[in-house]
Amino acid sequence: MTWQRRCALDGDTQAAGIGFARVLRSGDIVLLSGLLGAGKTTFVKGVASGLGVQGLVTSPTFTVVREHDCDNDLGIATLHHCDVYRVRSLDEVVDLALGELVEESGVALVEWGDLAASVFGRDVLEVNFVVENDESRTLVVGGSVDASRADQLDSWSAS
Ligand SMILES: Nc1ncnc2c1ncn2[C@@H]1O[C@H](COP(=O)(O)OP(=O)(O)O)[C@@H](O)[C@H]1O
Ligand SMILES: [Mg+2]
Numbered sequence: 001m002t003w004q005r006r007c008a009l010d011g012d013t014q015a016a017g018i019g020f021a022r023v024l025r026s027g028d029i030v031l032l033s034g035l036l037g038a039g040k041t042t043f044v045k046g047v048a049s050g051l052g053v054q055g056l057v058t059s060p061t062f063t064v065v066r067e068h069d070c071d072n073d074l075g076i077a078t079l080h081h082c083d084v085y086r087v088r089s090l091d092e093v094v095d096l097a098l099g100e101l102v103e104e105s106g107v108a109l110v111e112w113g114d115l116a117a118s119v120f121g122r123d124v125l126e127v128n129f130v131v132e133n134d135e136s137r138t139l140v141v142g143g144s145v146d147a148s149r150a151d152q153l154d155s156w157s158a159s
């Protein structure tokens with residue numbers, strides 16, 4: 001099962017991220033896939049805003065991972081924002097130990113996460129960013145979704 005949301009402008013992709021924050025739970029790992037410029041970082045900025053992150057969220061392309069303190073009523077204290085585009089081996093991704101990091105009231109959003117999907121196993125959420133044209137994107141969500149989250153994603157895709 002997958003959920004789609006059309007984002008005609010970059011502001012829509014941010015809004016989709018803000019709404020997606022309400023779908024997240026502590027411990028989640030979310031793999032973001034899509035071409036360069038598809039809107040992955042834009043979406044993470046929205047999620048960060050929805051999680052109550054203060055301060056600037058920029059692409060962690062060269063640092064691989066950035067951590068942001070959150071302030072929300074979702075029980076999520078830390079956003080781990082990763083970009084694995086430049087890692088040279090999957091061992092580098094294993095060494096990040098994201099699975100352990102998110103156990104401490106965290107969530108991880110991983111840009112280019114599809115390139116390292118084997119490291120994360122099956123228990124992940126996936127968001128694929130499909131570029132329709134210069135401005136329009138379709139976000140496709142799938143992965144490990146239980147019934148209550150499916151309800152939340154129904155509303156997310158309808159808004
Ligand atoms: N609907 C849209 N959603 C997201 N970004 C868009 C959209 N339309 C245009 N853009 C532009 O595309 C670029 C997306 O960049 P970014 O979010 O950094 O992508 P990625 O992290 O996937 O490489 C930005 O310059 C943004 O302004
Ligand atoms: Mg990016």
